Amino acid sequence: MKFKRAVSKLLACTMVVTMVFIGNISNASAAGEDNGKYRDIQMSAEGDRDPFAEITSGCYKTSLTLEPTKTATVFQLPSSLKLNEDVTIKYNSSDTSIATVSADGVVTAQKKVGYARITTTVKAVDDGFEMEYQTLVKVNHDISKVNVSANVTSLAKGGKAAIAVTPTAVMSSAGYTVNYTASGAVSVQGNMVTAKKSGKGTVAVKISSAGKSIIKRINFNVGEISGKSSVKVKKSITLKVKGFTGKVSWSLDKKGKKLAKISKSGKLTVKKKIGTVKVTAKVKVGNKTVTLTKSVKIKK
Numbered sequence: 017m018k019f020k021r022a023v024s025k026l027l028a029c030t031m032v033v034t035m036v037f038i039g040n041i042s043n044a045s046a047a048g049e050d051n052g053k054y055r056d057i058q059m060s061a062e063g064d065r066d067p068f069a070e071i072t073s074g075c076y077k078t079s080l081t082l083e084p085t086k087t088a089t090v091f092q093l094p095s096s097l098k099l100n101e102d103v104t105i106k107y108n109s110s111d112t113s114i115a116t117v118s119a120d121g122v123v124t125a126q127k128k129v130g131y132a133r134i135t136t137t138v139k140a141v142d143d144g145f146e147m148e149y150q151t152l153v154k155v156n157h158d159i160s161k162v163n164v165s166a167n168v169t170s171l172a173k174g175g176k177a178a179i180a181v182t183p184t185a186v187m188s189s190a191g192y193t194v195n196y197t198a199s200g201a202v203s204v205q206g207n208m209v210t211a212k213k214s215g216k217g218t219v220a221v222k223i224s225s226a227g228k229s230i231i232k233r234i235n236f237n238v239g240e241i242s243g244k245s246s247v248k249v250k251k252s253i254t255l256k257v258k259g260f261t262g263k264v265s266w267s268l269d270k271k272g273k274k275l276a277k278i279s280k281s282g283k284l285t286v287k288k289k290i291g292t293v294k295v296t297a298k299v300k301v302g303n304k305t306v307t308l309t310k311s312v313k314i315k316k
Contacts, residue, residue, distance in 0.1 A: 076149040082125035084190035084226040090151040091136040125155040127190040129227040164232040170301045171211035173240035179207040192225035201238040211238040214259030241310035252285040262300040269294040
């Protein structure tokens with residue numbers, strides 16, 4: 017808070033001193049000691065009213081934190097003063113890209129984080145004396161509350177997953193952007209993830225809003241059936257699950273059952289005919305079951 021004068025002015029005041037006598041004058045000491053027989057000397061002054069004496073620290077905020085697009089008031093004129101009769105008020109923002117202030121003192125945080133100083137200038141109507149009340153406004157955004165998730169994180173090779181970004185209400189009004197970067201066993205295009213090979217993969221999701229950014233990562237596991245893709249008649253091969261650990265259930269398609277058989281351990285033994293067998297491995301991963309498939313060609 018600071019003040020300034022538009023014009024220096026000397027106020028002349030007339031002081032009236034009143035002594036009120038009570039009781040016998042002989043009871044008063046010569047030194048003028050107050051023995052209860054005299055009231056205090058009363059002084060009064062005739063002069064201009066000082067409106068600034070009525071503006072206390074409770075009338076204005078020295079600091080304020082807002083989220084983007086939110087509003088607040090920083091100055092409240094006391095009810096004992098009348099706007100444009102006792103005082104006039106003007107508001108100013110040091111950085112309107114961070115926070116603006118209307119003619120009636122409503123501060124609006126913009127879609128950008130940072131600091132702005134709001135200056136409230138109060139001017140006395142009678143003598144032009146001015147006082148400035150300053151408020152430091154911080155526009156902040158807790159972008160960490162954004163939620164990022166995938167509909168599935170355990171994938172078969174060639175499988176796909178979708179990533180969903182759920183913004184906060186402030187992000188929705190302030191606007192936001194999302195960028196995806198993949199590494200390891202997966203690739204990503206837009207919000208769609210594709211499993212490339214068995215192993216582990218990660219998608220880094222970068223969300224930016226109102227000048228702040230955050231990166232959230234989603235980890236993926238990719239599995240596949242490993243082993244040869246062809247086998248000769250009356251021969252056998254052993255297939256294994258790669259990328260996942262867990263209980264595996266092996267099976268063949270209806271046509272494949274006429275051409276071969278598969279054991280609980282994944283050993284595929286073919287019969288006399290040639291053709292193609294579709295092998296399925298169902299793997300228990302956590303509380304979900306992931307289905308893997310592989311085509312094996314039977315040849316002479």
